[in-house]
Amino acid sequence: MSGIYIHIPFCKQACYYCDFHFSVSLKRKEEMIKAIGMELQLRKDELKNNVETIYFGGGTPSLLTIDELQFLIDIVYQNYKVIEDPEITLEANPDDLTEEKIKELAATKINRLSIGVQSFFDDDLQFMNRVHNAKEAKGSLLMAMYHFDNITIDLIYGVPKMTNEKWRNNLNIAFEMDVPHISSYALTVENRTALANFIRKGKYPALDEDLAQQHFKILVEESRKHHFIQYEISNFGKEGYFSKHNTSYWQGRNYLGIGPSAHSYDGISRSWNVSNNARYIKSIQQNKLPQEIEILTINDRFNETIMTGLRTIWGISLQKIENDFGPDIKNELIENAQEYLKNKILKIKDGKLLITEKGKFLADGIAADLFIVN
Amino acid sequence: MKNIRNFSIIAHIDHGKSTLADRLLELTNTITNREKQDQLLDTMDLERERGITIKSHAVQMEYTYKGEVYILNLIDTPGHVDFSYEVSRSIAACEGALLIVDAAQSIQAQTISNLYLALENDLEIIPILNKVDLPSANPEEVTDDIVDLLGCDPEEIIHASGKTGFGVEEILEAIIERIPAPKGDVNAPLQALIFDSVYNSYRGVETYFRVFNGDIKKGQHIKFVATGNDYFADEVGTLKLNQIPRKSIKAGDVGYLITGIKTASEIKVGDTITDADNPTKNMVEGFEDVKPMVFAGIYPVDTEDYEELRSSMEKLKLNDASLVFVPESSAALGFGFRCGFLGMLHLEIIQERLEREFDMTVITTVPNVSYHAFTNKKPNEIILVNNPSDLPEPSTLNRVEEPFIKASIITKSEFVGPVMSLCIEKRGEITHQTYLTTERVELNFDMPLSEIVFDFYDRLKTVSKGYASFDYHPIGLRESKLVRVDILLNGQLVDALSALLHTDNAYGIGKKICEKLRKLIPRQQFDIPIQAAIGAKIIARETIKALRKDVTAKCYGGDITRKRKLLEKQKKGKKRMRQVGNVQIPQQAFMAVLKLND
Ligand SMILES: Nc1nc2c(ncn2[C@@H]2O[C@H](COP(=O)(O)OP(=O)(O)OP(=O)(O)O)[C@@H](O)[C@H]2O)c(=O)[nH]1
Ligand code: SF4
Ligand SMILES: [Mg+2]
Numbered sequence: 001m002s003g004i005y006i007h008i009p010f011c012k013q014a015c016y017y018c019d020f021h022f023s024v025s026l027k028r029k030e031e032m033i034k035a036i037g038m039e040l041q042l043r044k045d046e047l048k049n050n051v052e053t054i055y056f057g058g059g060t061p062s063l064l065t066i067d068e069l070q071f072l073i074d075i076v077y078q079n080y081k082v083i084e085d086p087e088i089t090l091e092a093n094p095d096d097l098t099e100e101k102i103k104e105l106a107a108t109k110i111n112r113l114s115i116g117v118q119s120f121f122d123d124d125l126q127f128m129n130r131v132h133n134a135k136e137a138k139g140s141l142l143m144a145m146y147h148f149d150n151i152t153i154d155l156i157y158g159v160p161k162m163t164n165e166k167w168r169n170n171l172n173i174a175f176e177m178d179v180p181h182i183s184s185y186a187l188t189v190e191n192r193t194a195l196a197n198f199i200r201k202g203k204y205p206a207l208d209e210d211l212a213q214q215h216f217k218i219l220v221e222e223s224r225k226h227h228f229i230q231y232e233i234s235n236f237g238k239e240g241y242f243s244k245h246n247t248s249y250w251q252g253r254n255y256l257g258i259g260p261s262a263h264s265y266d267g268i269s270r271s272w273n274v275s276n277n278a279r280y281i282k283s284i285q286q287n288k289l290p291q292e293i294e295i296l297t298i299n300d301r302f303n304e305t306i307m308t309g310l311r312t313i314w315g316i317s318l319q320k321i322e323n324d325f326g327p328d329i330k331n332e333l334i335e336n337a338q339e340y341l342k343n344k345i346l347k348i349k350d351g352k353l354l355i356t357e358k359g360k361f362l363a364d365g366i367a368a369d370l371f372i373v374n
Numbered sequence: 375m376k377n378i379r380n381f382s383i384i385a386h387i388d389h390g391k392s393t394l395a396d397r398l399l400e401l402t403n404t405i406t407n408r409e410k411q412d413q414l415l416d417t418m419d420l421e422r423e424r425g426i427t428i429k430s431h432a433v434q435m436e437y438t439y440k441g442e443v444y445i446l447n448l449i450d451t452p453g454h455v456d457f458s459y460e461v462s463r464s465i466a467a468c469e470g471a472l473l474i475v476d477a478a479q480s481i482q483a484q485t486i487s488n489l490y491l492a493l494e495n496d497l498e499i500i501p502i503l504n505k506v507d508l509p510s511a512n513p514e515e516v517t518d519d520i521v522d523l524l525g526c527d528p529e530e531i532i533h534a535s536g537k538t539g540f541g542v543e544e545i546l547e548a549i550i551e552r553i554p555a556p557k558g559d560v561n562a563p564l565q566a567l568i569f570d571s572v573y574n575s576y577r578g579v580e581t582y583f584r585v586f587n588g589d590i591k592k593g594q595h596i597k598f599v600a601t602g603n604d605y606f607a608d609e610v611g612t613l614k615l616n617q618i619p620r621k622s623i624k625a626g627d628v629g630y631l632i633t634g635i636k637t638a639s640e641i642k643v644g645d646t647i648t649d650a651d652n653p654t655k656n657m658v659e660g661f662e663d664v665k666p667m668v669f670a671g672i673y674p675v676d677t678e679d680y681e682e683l684r685s686s687m688e689k690l691k692l693n694d695a696s697l698v699f700v701p702e703s704s705a706a707l708g709f710g711f712r713c714g715f716l717g718m719l720h721l722e723i724i725q726e727r728l729e730r731e732f733d734m735t736v737i738t739t740v741p742n743v744s745y746h747a748f749t750n751k752k753p754n755e756i757i758l759v760n761n762p763s764d765l766p767e768p769s770t771l772n773r774v775e776e777p778f779i780k781a782s783i784i785t786k787s788e789f790v791g792p793v794m795s796l797c798i799e800k801r802g803e804i805t806h807q808t809y810l811t812t813e814r815v816e817l818n819f820d821m822p823l824s825e826i827v828f829d830f831y832d833r834l835k836t837v838s839k840g841y842a843s844f845d846y847h848p849i850g851l852r853e854s855k856l857v858r859v860d861i862l863l864n865g866q867l868v869d870a871l872s873a874l875l876h877t878d879n880a881y882g883i884g885k886k887i888c889e890k891l892r893k894l895i896p897r898q899q900f901d902i903p904i905q906a907a908i909g910a911k912i913i914a915r916e917t918i919k920a921l922r923k924d925v926t927a928k929c930y931g932g933d934i935t936r937k938r939k940l941l942e943k944q945k946k947g948k949k950r951m952r953q954v955g956n957v958q959i960p961q962q963a964f965m966a967v968l969k970l971n972d
Contacts, residue, residue, distance in 0.1 A: 005931055185927035185928055186923075186927045188926065188927060188928075209922070209923055210922065212923055213922045213923040232929075233925055233927070233929075234927050234928065234929075246930060249929070249930055249931050249934065250929070255931060257931055257932075261932065262931070262932070263931040263932040263934075263935070264931075265931070270934070270935050272932065294935065300938065303938050303941070303942060304934055304938050307929075307934070307937065307938055307941060308929065308934065311929060360925070361924065361925060362899065362923075362924045363924070363925040364924050364925050364926060364941060364944075365921070365924040365944070367941055368941040368942070368944045368945040368948070369948070371941060371942055371945045373942050373945050373946055373949070
């Protein structure tokens with residue numbers, strides 16, 4: 001099973017917290033689409049297995065016209081073996097999702113929408129410099145729910161001045177609209193973002209970790225009440241609505257990343273395209289992949305397995321660890337986990353090492369402790 | 375002998391000694407083009423990386439002048455105050471010295487202190503105005519400064535640039551013309567001074583010497599006067615870029631000796647070598663032993679590595695005889711060593727060498743100087759306090775004496791105010807203020823040595839915007855009021871964090887230590903109180919809040935590698951921490967008190 005990720009590096013304006021790769025100038029959009037199409041062709045032999053998921057991410061893929069999206073979907077189908085009923089996701093921003101656009105999208109092979117709602121409140125949206133407002137967020141979501149079955153929304157918590165009450169309201173609006181999947185993240189200060197700069201200058205308040213932690217707790221509790229399963233730290237889905245594409249990242253499956261800044265993984269090495277639109281286009285036009293590659297060592301692969309495994313409900317299969325890395329490594333892992341097992345921060349169930357409710361907030365530090373480094 | 379010249383290159387730090395040495399080596403064809411590299415004599419990795427000289431380095435050159443071949447023995451010396459003993463050793467082997475002065479920076483603190491060392495040994499001084507190629511060079515004014523300092527004629531000062539090679543021929547000429555040839559009697563009994571020793575893992579200890587009388591021959595039965603040990607000279611030779619074995623080294627010349635000695639401590643630098651059967655009556659006047667100025671505990675991060683640390687330290691000592699250490703133990707850290715260092719740079723270098731050369735990750739505890747304590751019971755008996763835990767109970771304490779230094783600071787007149795405030799804050803007492811020019815002032819202070827250990831250099835740099843140079847020498851002990859401030863983490867005393875402080879500073883510094891530790895100790899899954907205490911009395915308190923959220927939200931395709939690397943780094947950091955009770959303490963927290971104002 002394999003996936004294809006297609007990065008669309010354009011946005012209408014920059015959200016203050018965002019460190020993804022995108023440009024706010026749409027001048028070279030056409031050239032970019034062509035180049036992405038060419039890269040898809042250039043790399044058609046890289047995937048050994050059938051394509052089961054396709055994901056348009058960004059940036060803002062909903063900025064593309066239906067024709068442009070159709071053009072790329074067609075290229076995928078012409079060059080890759082796609083299974084009967086693939087999961088095809090499009091990330092979309094509420095301001096792009098007019099009724100007409102949603103209908104057009106529903107007529108393509110795209111069968112899943114990931115809507116960048118972030119919040120249903122105007123002051124939060126303004127704080128983050130999102131293009132859309134609360135009304136558009138609700139309106140587009142209602143409309144999308146009408147035409148698509150498989151929908152996920154992004155929600156951000158831990159935003160300064162967002163009370164627990166307001167965060168609950170955010171969640172409740174989503175529950176009332178009956179969205180089947182939520183990806184929810186704490187607002188994070190990434191280097192070289194406007195947000196980081198504002199905080200440094202004192203224009204914005206520093207983020208409050210305690211607040212984020214309370215919100216996370218509310219998120220876990222409330223979503224459970226509404227029959228969501230937290231299948232990954234930040235991902236909550238109803239039965240049958242888990243993201244297949246993202247799950248493949250956490251389960252170490254192969255994927256092809258197309259477009260500037262996109263990452264690929266073939267089981268042995270990770271590679272990534274240059275994060276620069278002009279350089280990307282130039283290189284692809286010369287039939288060259290603008291790539292850097294890193295071959296993973298055994299330790300790297302072990303550490304990644306631990307890191308991603310701990311974040312999901314599937315945990316870390318001890319049998320798989322033994323198969324892939326040998327019995328000594330498996331024993332070392334169990335040995336290193338002892339203290340956490342004793343404190344009920346980790347548990348072993350059905351041959352899987354899992355994080356408990358208590359440990360979820362601390363997953364990174366725990367993963368680091370279980371790493372093998374030299 | 376009349377064609378030998380022995381000289382050292384001395385200067386303030388970074389004024390260009392080693393670079394000028396490069397040019398001398400090139401012009402005399404001592405090195406080939408292929409061997410050329412910047413600061414060639416700085417052979418240690420650490421020297422090359424930091425761009426400073428740590429150890430003196432002797433090398434022999436040949437130069438033909440007016441049809442005659444001369445042997446020039448050059449010794450490049452370090453400029454940093456911690457290593458000034460290297461300068462005094464080198465000087466003892468020479469008749470002359472090149473005094474290098476940076477044409478932009480003019481005379482600085484070590485220019486003066488190293489000059490005095492040379493003058494005490496009656497060396498002929500050749501003043502060199504270096505780096506004249508710099509756009510910021512100020513030759514007229516600096517010439518005046520030098521004339522003022524040396525009382526020489528302006529014409530005696532050679533203008534040069536180690537960078538461009540300008541003036542280097544003139545320097546060689548001056549070395550031959552102005553520095554006297556060595557005097558001595560080749561037929562007298564052997565009398566040679568050991569001025570350095572270097573450890574080589576294949577050849578054992580190499581001894582560098584200067585022959586004053588007689589000669590030293592391969593195979594000769596020799597004796598070291600001070601230690602009384604006798605050896606056979608397995609190999610003698612001259613120090614070119616590589617060692618060149620010779621049959622003998624005669625009076626006036628410099629050379630190396632290999633005797634099969636395996637431990638550096640067996641050799642006392644400053645000792646006299648003589649013939650075992652026909653000994654000289656006179657020892658060469660040597661120099662004082664190097665005395666450690668700063669003491670700190672060194673412990674392995676992993677208690678199991680104690681034996682390995684011991685053997686690493688012993689090996690280090692083989693080529694750094696100024697390092698001294700004795701075993702000690704700490705309730706918090708287990709077994710380790712109390713070590714004496716020449717200064718804070720020396721301490722840093724030892725710690726770094728242990729890491730690189732021996733792969734030993736160590737914890738260095740709060741450094742302190744060496745105090746003398748006296749109890750009421752025996753008010754005349756010195757108790758040496760090299761470790762905070764050595765300080766007797768306050769109730770039994772009669773008095774404490776702490777080492778003082780005479781500090782010399784040269785700075786621009788505009789910074790006199792801030793520099794003075796700093797020194798007074800550091801319990802200094804001004805003794806002299808001399809205007810070297812209208813712009814530049816030399817300030818002298820009597821100051822407790824302990825104050826320069828704590829955060830002095832960095833602050834001096836800050837208050838003077840980098841325009842201050844500093845030099846010091848010890849002037850004995852004075853009575854003082856001292857207390858031990860203990861630190862408790864999670865209610866448990868961590869002896870390795872205790873510090874000896876002057877009573878007047880104890881509250882303020884205790885509070886700052888707590889604040890600093892709060893920032894340095896990573897949050898853990900529970901609250902950690904930090905307290906500073908004098909005896910049973912708590913004088914400051916901080917809390918490290920428990921870590922409750924430690925998970926990054928997103929982890930998709932591109933995040934995986936980045937996040938893995940981040941966590942791997944975190945894990946490596948943890949490996950370097952020391953667990954005391956249930957608190958993980960990072961290596962640098964133990965030195966935190968040194969940088970309280972960051
Ligand atoms: N422009 C210029 N720079 C120079 C000259 N001589 C040395 N430098 C630079 O000054 C710096 C210090 O030079 P070194 O030769 O290492 O100085 P040093 O006196 O040996 O330093 P220590 O041994 O650490 O006391 C280096 O960056 C050199 O490149 C010169 O004549 N002109
Ligand atoms: S729309 Fe998405 S990709 Fe674009 S700036 Fe905002 S968060 Fe970033
Ligand atoms: Mg040097």
